Amino acid sequence: MKPHTIDLPLPASAPAPRKPWRLPLGLLLPLLAVAALEFGVRSGLVPANLMPAPSEIATTLAWLAQNGLPGHLASSCLRVAAGFAIGASLALVLGAAVALNHRTERLLDPSFQALRAIPSLAWVPLLLLWFGIDETPKLILIAIGAFFPVYMGVVSGIRGVDRKLLEVGQLYRLSPLALARRVLLPAALPAVLTGLRNGLSLAWMFMVAAELIAASQGLGYLLSDGRESSRADIMLAAIVLLALLGKFSDTAMGALEARLLSWRDSYANRSAR
Amino acid sequence: MTALLELAVDDKRYGTRTILRGFHLRLEVGEVVSLIGASGCGKSSLLSIAAGLDGQYRGSVRLRGGAIRGTHAEIGLIFQEPRLFPWLTVEQNVVFGADGAPDDGRIAALLEEVGLAGYGKSLPKQLSGGQAQRVAIARGLYTQPRVLLLDEPFSAVDAFTRMRLQDLLARVAEQHRLSVLLVTHDIDEALYLSDRIVLMDGVPGPARAEFEVDHARPRERAVLATSKLKPAILDSLHAVHAI
Amino acid sequence: MQRRSLLQLAASGLALSALPLSSRAANLEELRLDYAYYSPTSLVLRHFGWLEEAFKAEGTRVKWVLSAGSNRALEYLNANSIDIGSSAGLAALLAKANGTPIRTPYIYSRPEWTALVVPKNSPIRTLADLKGKKVAATKGTDPYLFLLRSLQSVGLRRNDIEHVALQHADGRAALEQGRVDAWAGLDPHMAAAELEGGARLLYRNVSFNTYGFLNVREDFLVKYPQQTARVIAAYEKARLWTRANPSEAAKILASEAKVSLPVALLQVKLRSDFSNPQPSNEHLKALQLAAPILREEALVKPGTDLNAAIAGLIDTRFAQQLIARA
Numbered sequence: 057m058k059p060h061t062i063d064l065p066l067p068a069s070a071p072a073p074r075k076p077w078r079l080p081l082g083l084l085l086p087l088l089a090v091a092a093l094e095f096g097v098r099s100g101l102v103p104a105n106l107m108p109a110p111s112e113i114a115t116t117l118a119w120l121a122q123n124g125l126p127g128h129l130a131s132s133c134l135r136v137a138a139g140f141a142i143g144a145s146l147a148l149v150l151g152a153a154v155a156l157n158h159r160t161e162r163l164l165d166p167s168f169q170a171l172r173a174i175p176s177l178a179w180v181p182l183l184l185l186w187f188g189i190d191e192t193p194k195l196i197l198i199a200i201g202a203f204f205p206v207y208m209g210v211v212s213g214i215r216g217v218d219r220k221l222l223e224v225g226q227l228y229r230l231s232p233l234a235l236a237r238r239v240l241l242p243a244a245l246p247a248v249l250t251g252l253r254n255g256l257s258l259a260w261m262f263m264v265a266a267e268l269i270a271a272s273q274g275l276g277y278l279l280s281d282g283r284e285s286s287r288a289d290i291m292l293a294a295i296v297l298l299a300l301l302g303k304f305s306d307t308a309m310g311a312l313e314a315r316l317l318s319w320r321d322s323y324a325n326r327s328a329r
Numbered sequence: 330m331t332a333l334l335e336l337a338v339d340d341k342r343y344g345t346r347t348i349l350r351g352f353h354l355r356l357e358v359g360e361v362v363s364l365i366g367a368s369g370c371g372k373s374s375l376l377s378i379a380a381g382l383d384g385q386y387r388g389s390v391r392l393r394g395g396a397i398r399g400t401h402a403e404i405g406l407i408f409q410e411p412r413l414f415p416w417l418t419v420e421q422n423v424v425f426g427a428d429g430a431p432d433d434g435r436i437a438a439l440l441e442e443v444g445l446a447g448y449g450k451s452l453p454k455q456l457s458g459g460q461a462q463r464v465a466i467a468r469g470l471y472t473q474p475r476v477l478l479l480d481e482p483f484s485a486v487d488a489f490t491r492m493r494l495q496d497l498l499a500r501v502a503e504q505h506r507l508s509v510l511l512v513t514h515d516i517d518e519a520l521y522l523s524d525r526i527v528l529m530d531g532v533p534g535p536a537r538a539e540f541e542v543d544h545a546r547p548r549e550r551a552v553l554a555t556s557k558l559k560p561a562i563l564d565s566l567h568a569v570h571a572i
Numbered sequence: 573m574q575r576r577s578l579l580q581l582a583a584s585g586l587a588l589s590a591l592p593l594s595s596r597a598a599n600l601e602e603l604r605l606d607y608a609y610y611s612p613t614s615l616v617l618r619h620f621g622w623l624e625e626a627f628k629a630e631g632t633r634v635k636w637v638l639s640a641g642s643n644r645a646l647e648y649l650n651a652n653s654i655d656i657g658s659s660a661g662l663a664a665l666l667a668k669a670n671g672t673p674i675r676t677p678y679i680y681s682r683p684e685w686t687a688l689v690v691p692k693n694s695p696i697r698t699l700a701d702l703k704g705k706k707v708a709a710t711k712g713t714d715p716y717l718f719l720l721r722s723l724q725s726v727g728l729r730r731n732d733i734e735h736v737a738l739q740h741a742d743g744r745a746a747l748e749q750g751r752v753d754a755w756a757g758l759d760p761h762m763a764a765a766e767l768e769g770g771a772r773l774l775y776r777n778v779s780f781n782t783y784g785f786l787n788v789r790e791d792f793l794v795k796y797p798q799q800t801a802r803v804i805a806a807y808e809k810a811r812l813w814t815r816a817n818p819s820e821a822a823k824i825l826a827s828e829a830k831v832s833l834p835v836a837l838l839q840v841k842l843r844s845d846f847s848n849p850q851p852s853n854e855h856l857k858a859l860q861l862a863a864p865i866l867r868e869e870a871l872v873k874p875g876t877d878l879n880a881a882i883a884g885l886i887d888t889r890f891a892q893q894l895i896a897r898a
Contacts, residue, residue, distance in 0.1 A: 103648060105671035116873075123870065188751045189736060224412050226382060228426035228472075229400050242416045270738050271725040272745075280737055284643040284648055284712030285871050319416045321454030 080271040086273040108289040113296065120278075133265055133301065136193070139198025141257040144252060147203045151210025156236060165211075172204045176258075177265055185270060194266035201245030209251015212243030246320065249313045256309055260302045263296040275301075331394040334357045334404070334476050336379055336484040341371065348374050350533035355503050356476065357427040361502060363519035365456065365562070366529030367571035368426050372512045377508065380406040387569075393477075405474035409481045411461035412426040413453040420449040426472045433436050434443070434556075442504070444496060459490035466497065470505060478500070479511045483518070492550070495521055499547070516562055519543075520553045530569050538565045573733040579798050600632045600799050605656035606648065609760055609829040611784055612821055612840050613680050614658055617810040619824050626802050641740050641758070642883050643712035645787070649674055655792040656803060660714030660860045661782035667712075669872045669881040673789040677890035679812070679855060681784040683847040684776070686715040688722060689757040691747055692770040696754060699726045699775055705753035708736045708743035715740070715756035718780050720865050730869050747771065759839040760831045767835050777878065782858055793890075804894045850895050851886045859886070 090110045096102035097109035106264070108116075120128075154161045183193035199313055217240055226241045241248075268275025275294050282290030332355035337353050340350040340564065348371040356362055364372050377383035379390055381400035413422045423439060439447055443463040453461060462482060469477060479498070483491040499522055500516040502509050513519055519526045523542050530537040540558055553559075568572045602874060603623070608615040610885035624634050634896055642659035646667040649657045657669075658680060677730060679791040688707075690696045696705065699722055709716040720730055738746055742760045747770050757773075765771040786807065793800055814821040818841050826836035848854070863878040865871075872878070 119874070188749065189738070189746060201842075220408070220410060220412050223382060223408075223412065224414075224425070227380060227400055227406055229402075239414070242414070245416070268738050270742070272734050273738055277737065281711060283647060284710070284737070286646055286670040286672050286712070287871075287873075288671070289873070299574060319452045319454060321415060 079081070081121075091322060103284075106288065108292060112289050113292050116293045117296070124273075127159070128274050128278055129297070129301075131271075132267065132276065133264070135194055135198060135274065136256075136259050136263045136305075139195045139263065140202045140256055142195065142200030144198035144255055146199070147206035147251075147255070148210055148248075151207045151309065152214065152236075155211045155214035167206075168207060172208075174200055177210075180265060182268060189270035194269070196257050197266045198262045201258040205254035205258060206248075206251040209247045209254070209289070210244065214240055214245025215249070216247065217243040244298045246317055249309075249316065253306065253313065254307045256305055258301060260298065260305070264298065274278070332356055332391075333360075333393060334379070334510070335386070335391040336375065337391075337395070338375065338378060340388070341386040343376055344473045345398065351535055352529075352533075353535060354527065356508050356510055359506055360525065361523045363513065363523040363536060364510065364512045364527050364529060365514070365516065365519055365566070365571075367454075367566075367569060368529045368532040370529045370571075371533070372529060373480055376478050376510070376512055377408065378480055379476075380404060383482075387438045387481055390454060402472060403475040405468075405469040405472060405477050407462075407465055407477065407479040407482045409484060411453075411458070412462055413468075414497055415453045417453075419451050419456075420450065421444065421470050422453070422464055425466045432562055436469065437466075438506070439470055441550045442501065443467045444493075459486045459494065462486065462494060463497065464479040466494075470501065473505075476510060477507045477509050479509065481514065482513055483526060484514065489519070491515075503546075516559060516566075517550070519562075520556060521548050521550060521557060526558075528562070528565050528569070531571070532569075537569055545556065573637075574659055575672060582829075585636065585718065598796055598798075599630065599794050600627075602633040602635055602637045603627060603656075603799065603803070604637065604654045606637045606645050606654050606658055608639040608641075608645065608658050609687055610641075610758055611658040611696045612755055612844060613809050613810040613814050613823050613846065615785050615824050615828050616821055617806055618679070619828075620810075622689070622719045622806045622809055624804065627799075632799070634824055636782075641713045643710055645896075646672055646674075649787055649893065651787065654795075656788050656882065659878060660717075660787055660789060661785045662717045662858055662866075663708075663713050663782075664785045664787050665859050665863060665878070665881060665885055666717070666866055668885045669866065669876050669878055673720070673790040674885065675793055675887045675890075676785045676787050676851060676885055677792055677793070677800070677805060677887040678786040679783050679849045679851055680786045680807060680846075682781075682848060683759065683784060683839075684778045684781050684843045685759040685762070685839070686770065686781055687757055687762065687773045688719065688775040689747060689755045689762060689765055689772045690753070692772065693752070693772075695773065696774060699723065700728070702754060703728060703732050706732070706734045706736055706751075707754045707756065708738045708752040709756035710740050710743065710748045710758075711735075711737050713740070713758070714782055715758045717776075717782070717862070717865060719756040719860065720869055721853050722775050722777065724865060724868070725869055744769075758824065759843060760829050760835055763835040763838040764831050764841070767838065779858075782862055783855060793887075799892075800890075801894055808895060811849060815846050833893055850891060851888050853888075856886055856888075865869065 093102065093107065094110050097104050097107060106278050150164065154165050179197055185196055187193035187196065221239055221243060222235065225235045246262060264276040264279065267274040271277040275298050278294040279291055281295060282288065334356040336352070336354040338349045339350045340347065348524070352371070352375070354362070354375070364375070366372055374383065380385055380387070381397065381404065384398065391397070401551060414425065416426065419440070420431070420436055423436055437450065439448070440449060443466055444461055445460060445467070448456070448460070456464065462485070467513060481493045486494065496517055498509070501507070511519070511522060519544060525539040526542060527536045528538040528540070542558060544553065544556065563572070607618045609615070618636055635768065637654050639648070639658060640703065642663035644657045645654070645657035646663060648654045650667065650672040664674065664676060664746060696702065702723065707719060709719050721891065723729065736746065736752055740761050743752070743755045744765050745759040746752045747765065748771070750769060754774060766773065788800055819837065822833060822836040822840040825831070825840060826833045829836070859882045860879065863882065867876070
């Protein structure tokens with residue numbers, strides 16, 4: 057008897073067709089808010105010393121661009137990048153060690169959970185005391201911020217791997233190392249990437265906190281600068297830049313996540329069939 | 330004559346509950362045997378032991394007379410769920426168990442055989458339940474085992490898909506000269522596929538009954554529907570309180 | 573004709589009766605003002621409770637908020653968290669020029685409260701040596717502006733040094749821990765650094781200090797002129813008492829700011845002048861001399877009219893009736 061071939065349509069294995077251009081609906085709310093604010097300040101409804109008009113913030117941004125902004129941007133971005141790299145890599149290693157080995161888990165995890173309970177900003181005075189006001193305490197603070205979300209992502213991701221998949225690995229006699237590499241880590245990847253994404257946004261937050269302590273350059277410094285000189289426009293310019301940079305880095309992470317996890321059969325990917 | 334596979338489980342417990350005691354089973358070369366029994370009678374445990382995934386028992390598994398412990402390259406297992414790795418393509422899933430470079434020719438041939446020609450680059454999320462189970466079968470066959478163990482492999486799909494998959498299994502077993510041990514709840518399935526049907530009791534002990542299925546191959550479902558074996562099996566199942 | 577004069581009579585009658593009515597209507601529920609270690613008379617005033625006494629009849633609560641520096645006082649004023657706040661003159665001008673709605677009807681002291689401080693064995697000997705060094709200063713305060721004006725006097729700009737933004741007390745700590753090379757200090761912390769830490773004053777210049785301004789929110793001044801006058805009168809009482817009892821005033825400062833008595837005495841007796849509280853041309857001129865630094869170091873938005881800001885800030889008339897000749 058000839059083997060039947062199933063007459064189902066072949067799933068799309070070629071790259072999906074380009075999505076048609078859609079109106080960027082996400083810009084609607086911000087644009088409305090900016091317009092409302094501009095009107096509010098110009099007409100005197102909103103006091104200008106508390107909330108400068110968006111046009112004024114734009115002018116200040118233009119002025120800053122000629123007066124040291126690149127330096128501030130570079131400072132802040134480098135701090136975030138370095139702190140995040142340190143915190144995330146430590147978390148990847150320690151998280152994997154804790155999740156894969158019972159003894160390491162019993163040894164290390166309780167301490168990490170206790171440390172995680174310390175409210176992040178409570179570290180600031182301590183780090184100031186021990187490490188002073190240079191880059192070191194700032195990078196450590198940012199690294200602490202990035203560490204815990206990544207650690208939790210790795211640990212829960214590995215622990216949550218379906219036992220059924222592991223059994224397949226066992227059936228094919230995979231060594232513990234091969235099992236970790238070929239089954240555990242790919243299966244844990246969604247949780248790890250979520251952890252990395254959260255860690256990155258926390259790194260931005262902690263960078264601002266670190267720069268508010270004692271900095272001579274950076275977006276947090278600008279924010280504090282604006283505060284001390286009663287320049288609300290500088291404060292808001294710094295906040296706008298922080299929002300843009302944070303959004304940009306998060307979008308980049310999100311794109312990476314989507315690419316690495318395109319195999320997921322989840323609600324998010326439902327249109328991809 | 331030494332059987333291809335010989336299972337002897339003297340004692341298997343879960344906690345304080347004894348699941349299997351003094352159970353023996355032989356599987357000859359090219360034979361298809363079905364295991365039928367009540368839920369909880371130890372059928373799945375038996376398969377785990379045979380596959381080498383479960384070492385907590387007293388007894389032995391012998392392949393061609395030689396005792397083996399742990400998993401063995403010549404004994405394959407198909408689970409109840411497809412258990413494909415979602416991040417690997419169909420092709421990558423098929424070759425998962427093997428070392429060395431993938432043999433593209435053999436992959437293509439297997440995929441064609443299970444009815445999935447051209448699906449090599451698809452991801453598991455793009456497959457239906459039946460298609461995924463076919464990939465699982467292809468994966469099981471890729472390592473060229475001599476014995477194939479199947480644990481209720483078609484229980485999760487609809488009746489029509491089930492029948493097609495049964496056809497596939499019959500074909501594949503013959504083509505690759507496999508010895509098959511199949512756990513199932515479906516009497517018709519057992520009759521359609523097996524040379525021998527072993528009935529397990531809910532009470533730990535040796536097999537309660539064995540039925541030889543003499544019908545000629547290729548089997549026809551219409552004929553089997555009127556077989557006298559079915560009422561006999563039903564009676565026995567009734568006797569062991571499986572139904 | 574008769575109807576018109578009747579109406580006029582009625583109108584003026586209403587106007588007359590409206591006068592006490594309007595001052596009664598402006599009943600203040602809570603008076604919010606600051607106290608600071610750089611304003612010894614505020615500490616005296618708070619210590620004796622004279623404000624609470626003065627406002628008891630009206631049932632006005634008095635709320636005291638500690639200002640850690642001019643920058644904080646001006647921030648609270650801008651955000652309407654306090655009605656009356658103490659700051660240095662130039663700092664107040666900076667805030668006013670940038671939009672903070674304040675006026676200054678009273679000068680609470682003429683201090684020499686800031687100087688540039690270096691650690692005991694520092695190799696830094698002159699202002700020019702500061703180039704490229706780390707200097708701690710609290711942005712938006714007199715010490716910071718003092719630093720900028722001092723640098724300018726030897727041709728340096730703020731980018732020629734590495735400015736580390738720390739609040740006054742933290743700046744002292746950083747200096748003593750060797751984390752910064754110099755510090756724009758403020759009393760009492762500065763006095764403490766000298767007497768207890770052996771720090772040295774690298775550069776002093778009394779004319780670069782810009783007085784202690786008592787700032788009032790414009791809307792508060794307009795709405796509650798009587799209450800403001802009462803506060804100034806209370807401040808006068810504290811000022812006269814401080815002039816008569818400087819050592820006792822120093823004791824109060826010492827206990828509030830947690831500094832030793834010698835430090836407090838240094839600040840109160842030797843470095844503060846409480847003789848001239850009436851804002852006048854003297855103060856206007858001092859700010860006019862100092863104002864250019866705000867523009868040159870881009871602390872105000874380009875195109876700000878600083879002279880208008882100065883005129884709008886200093887109120888030379890409000891307190892004239894209230895200040896005793898002493």
